[in-house]
Amino acid sequence: MADNTSRDNEEKKSISFVEQIIEGDLAEGKNGGKIQTRFPPEPNGYIHIGHAKAICMDFGAAEKYGGVCNLRFDDTNPSKENTEYVDSILNDIQWLGFKWANVYYASDYFQKLWDFAVWMIQKGLAYVDEQTSEQIAAQKGTPTCPGTESPYRNRPVEESLRLFNEMNTAESVEGSMVLRAKLDMANPNMHFRDPVIYRIIHTPHHRTGTKWHAYPMYDFAHGQSDYFEGVTHSICTLEFVPHRPLYDKFIDLLKEYEGEAGNITDNRPRQIEFNRLNLTYTVMSKRKLHTLVDEHLVEGWDDPRMPTVCGMRRRGYSSQSIRNFIDSIGYTKFDALNDYALLEAAVRDDLNKKACRVSAVLNPVKLVITNYPEGQTEKLEAVNNPENEADGTHTITFSRELWIERDDFMEDAPKKFFRLTPGKEVRLKNSYIIMCTGCKKDSEGNIEEIYAEYDPTSRSGMEGANRKVKGTLHWLSIAHCEKAEVRLYDRLFNVENTAADERDFHELLNPESLKVLNNCYVESYLKERNVGDFLQFQRIGYFTIDKDSTPMHLVFNRTVGLKDTWAKINK
DSSP: OHHHHHHHHHHHHHSOHHHHHHHHHHHTTGGGGOOEEEEOOOSSSOOBHHHHHHHHHHHHHHHHTTOEEEEEEOOOOTTSOOHHHHHHHHHHHHHTTOOOSOEEEGGGGHHHHHHHHHHHHHTTSEEEEOSOHHHHHHTTOBTTBOOOOOTTTTOOHHHHHHHHHHHTSTTSOTTSOEEEEOOOTTOSSGGGSSOEEEEEOOSOBTTTBTSOSEEEOHHHHHHHHHHHHTOSEEEEEGGGGGGHHHHHHHHHHHHHHHHHTTOOOOOOOEEEEEOOOEETTSOOOHHHHHHHHHTTSSSSTTOTTSSBHHHHHHHTOOHHHHHHHHHHHOOOSSOOEEOHHHHHHHHHHHHHHHOEEEOEESSEEEEEETTSOTTOOEEEEEESOTTOGGGOEEEEEEOSEEEEEGGGBOSSOOTTOOSBOTTOEEEETTSOEEEEEEEEEOTTSOEEEEEEEEOTTOSTTSGGGGSOOSOEEOOEEGGGEEEEEEEEEOOSBSOSOGGGOOSOGGGGBOTTSEEEEEEEEEEGGGGGSOTTOEEEETTTEEEEEOTTOBTTBEEEEEEEESSOOHHHHTO
């Protein structure tokens, strides 16, 4: 019995506090044992890894406890939203491995929300305010000082109704009027001080066109949408904690309104807030991400340096690695700054199991095996992934003239240099042991060619291959490889905590975040691989084939190095 209790306690510790709340509600039989969550993105940009954390919780909790998770687009601000963003969000959620039960839009409820707002005006719970946004803000007061009532707060109901209808016409002027809830201008919670619940926007809506000219604010539409859909657990991030009482207040009023209409139900969503995902050396602000794209500081939303889900996918991150990272950092009630190195470690761990091992030479120098017959070639087998035998093998060609990495040769090498140097032996991976015999330089002293002799009895698999040498180098046959462009991506910002730095974020950008190498070579086998395939360039790092790649111009993105070198460089 003691062992079972201990095991149960350990399992309890391993689940998040959100899941503990859900399990508690299920145990108490709340909502008739029903679990329904929702992921409610605003379609005003591409989702980033911070949203991925919410996606993993919203969809993951519903999946774990036999519930459903709906996708609902919070499309209440047409001036910033469009179908491009809707489509990208749908695609990214699917790529992460989740499925929604239904797709809803806040715009599905525009008429219901409008009717509810009219009822609030009729009950003296809302009024049209014709002050400027600056005047309204100035009257809000402070958390310790009550606000000042609007001069329009007690205007006649009929007048507010007339003006509210005028707000929803093409002739209305943006910013000339808003509808405010009449709540409590002295409430210590600033969100209760007569919040704006409708404003005028004339930009055509991506779904409803020009039908509406007055649109609900987020705080007015969000909770009601949850209520309309029967959401049982409204899970969001910590910045919404102060909004929770207002969320509840509007639902109280909505239940009163529906009760008058003879349509009362008891499905109040339970709100739970968890910490946001913040990463070092990046920004999560959609406004700043928009700026990066709009000012062409990056190539677009899917630039591999961006923290967007599509950017990480293009860089070569696997969906599982992102999910593993999110699981590893967990969900708490306290904001934290997570080290980007933890994400990269999760990527390495997952790609190690999935990536095909290939050879690539990024900084080539010619190696001539002087005692290898001219014109002779050999077909050798290379294992695709030593972590997974089922991935099979592919063929590489060995010949007299090879490319090797320039850094793998040193004419006057220190004692612990275990690569190629005159008089020393190394193994060429999957092939022979060679001994360096010398090199040729140009007039400026740069190495042009390196010379070596091979041991014909030392090919991998032969008896002579058992001779121990300390270095193993990768290589490519010059006549049997492809030229390629390789893009080396690094952190987009030089500053660890960008949110805490008061300088303009443009000043924090890392000028070395992208280096493009055009004189690289890769195995011809890679012409057979597809965009997005997971690759390991042996001894270099993990890479993927970019969408810009063509059979005539191969392009590869560095996903992550084999080891974390950033921490050492920036100590």
